[in-house]
Amino acid sequence: xxxxxxxxxxxxxxxxxxxxxxxxxxxxxxxxxxxxxxxxxxxxxxxxxxxxxxxxxxxxxxxxxxxxxxxxxxxxxxxxxxxxxxxxxxxxxxxxxxxxxxxxxxxxxxxxxxxxxxxxxxxxxxxxxxxxxxxxxxxxxxxxxxxxxxxxxxxxxxxxxxxxxxxxxxxxxxxxxxxxxxxxxxxxxxxxxxxxxxxxxxxxxxxxxxxxxxxxxxxxxxxxxxxxxxxxxxxxxxxxxxxxxxxxxxxxxxxxxxxxxxx
Numbered sequence: 001x002x003x004x005x006x007x008x009x010x011x012x013x014x015x016x017x018x019x020x021x022x023x024x025x026x027x028x029x030x031x032x033x034x035x036x037x038x039x040x041x042x043x044x045x046x047x048x049x050x051x052x053x054x055x056x057x058x059x060x061x062x063x064x065x066x067x068x069x070x071x072x073x074x075x076x077x078x079x080x081x082x083x084x085x086x087x088x089x090x091x092x093x094x095x096x097x098x099x100x101x102x103x104x105x106x107x108x109x110x111x112x113x114x115x116x117x118x119x120x121x122x123x124x125x126x127x128x129x130x131x132x133x134x135x136x137x138x139x140x141x142x143x144x145x146x147x148x149x150x151x152x153x154x155x156x157x158x159x160x161x162x163x164x165x166x167x168x169x170x171x172x173x174x175x176x177x178x179x180x181x182x183x184x185x186x187x188x189x190x191x192x193x194x195x196x197x198x199x200x201x202x203x204x205x206x207x208x209x210x211x212x213x214x215x216x217x218x219x220x221x222x223x224x225x226x227x228x229x230x231x232x233x234x235x236x237x238x239x240x241x242x243x244x245x246x247x248x249x250x251x252x253x254x255x256x257x258x259x260x261x262x263x
Contacts, residue, residue: 008177010191014238015198017205024230027072035071035226038064038082043225054104058096058171059085065175068233073242088174094181095170102160106153113149165199166192172236176243191239202235 028035042060046053063085071077085092097104169188173179179187192199206228213221 008173008179008187008243009241010187010194010239011241012194013198015195015202015235016238017198017201017235020202020231020234020238021205021209021227023234024227027068027230027234028226031071031077032226034077034079035067035230036223037079038067039225039229040222042082042229043222054097054100055093056096057100058092058094058174059089061085061096061171062088062092062175064229065172065233065236068230069172069176069237072233072237085175088178091179091181091184092171092174095167095174095184098181098185099164099167099170102156102163106156106160109152109156161203165196165203168192168199168232169236169239172233173240176240195235195239199235202231206231 042064045060046057049056060082063082066084067077067081070081166189167185169191170184173184173187177184209224209228210221213224216223
């Protein structure tokens with residue numbers, strides 16, 4: 001079945017998670033080191049610049065998917081194309097901020113709790129060592145707060161997973177279409193929840209790949225990041241048919257899937 005929003009079609013129940021992973025390797029293999037460099041720079045930009053990184057998540061992600069989607073259509077790609085996402089900076093930034101909202105809220109809460117804990121330790125007359133011993137054995141309030149902290153962390157982790165699945169296609173949509181942020185987010189939500197089973201399985205496989213990368217002397221995780229991005233791009237293409245060319249013949253853009261095709 002096909003749904004339709006803002007004239008962009010999407011398939012329901014279309015994601016083959018295993019095929020996404022195998023297709024991901026075929027997508028990046030011809031230019032693996034270029035994709036590796038793009039994804040490594042993307043990770044550095046969105047993880048190593050405190051506060052500013054929240055504003056870069058969207059533009060950087062759009063740039064990565066722009067290159068991947070071009071590669072999937074067998075169009076020329078180069079490293080500099082990852083900065084194409086900054087040409088849609090405002091809508092991409094808004095989408096990235098909304099995507100990262102649970103993480104932003106948790107960061108604020110976590111910083112607040114850490115500062116409160118630090119101030120409590122400084123003001124404790126018994127000193128830091130006595131404070132820790134009292135916290136563990138003699139202070140049920142602190143034990144309750146610790147339990148609440150862990151429970152809140154687990155709650156935000158669950159919310160982040162659901163939130164991330166809902167808006168997983170928003171950045172690839174912006175990479176391929178000129179939409180307002182609310183349109184991209186709404187379309188992503190509809191498409192994602194009409195493909196939720198395949199998406200969950202895909203995320204589990206991506207987590208497994210990441211774990212295997214960590215096992216490989218930890219640094220191995222960096223080498224699977226291009227495959228993780230490409231697997232999401234492959235899932236996006238399974239759900240969203242290639243857009244038609246803006247030409248008189250109305251033919252679709254050529255698409256080289258490697259191992260899968262739109263049904």
